[in-house]
Amino acid sequence: MRSKDSMLRLYRFKAEDKRRQVTEIEFMMSDLQSKVEEFELQIAHEEKVTGVSDINHFNYSTTAKSIRVRADNIAQSVAGLNEQLDVAKADLEEVETELRKIELLAQKSGIDIDAAPKAVPEVLGIGIRI
Secondary structure, three states: OHHHHHHHHHHHHHHHHHHHHHHHHHHHHHHHHHHHHHHHHHHHHHHHHHOOOOOOOOOOOHHHHHHHHHHHHHHHHHHHHHHHHHHHHHHHHHHHHHHHHHHHHHHHOOOOOOOOOOOOOEEOOOOEEO
């Protein structure tokens, strides 16, 4: 019975950790995407000021060129994060499936799964427990 409690706690912790990872990746993606949009606005403004919007034109703004390079690099980072997000979501689904199996086994054994200790959350990731 004690080992099932430990197993239940472990899988709850793993599931919570995977949920946190998915949330962090989604936050990073949205933050980076907003930066790309901000860069696009800066590029449009710079092109309007200089009157040249053709990237290959000899008089194209060097500021707009550098901002465009930064925006492209960030867009590539977002694509890489999207791949990481797919992997993290698949891992989360797998861990949650295992958690459900463990909870069913615990219920069959007569363990009250609501009374079983859950993973202790950390506040702001600095080790302060509530």
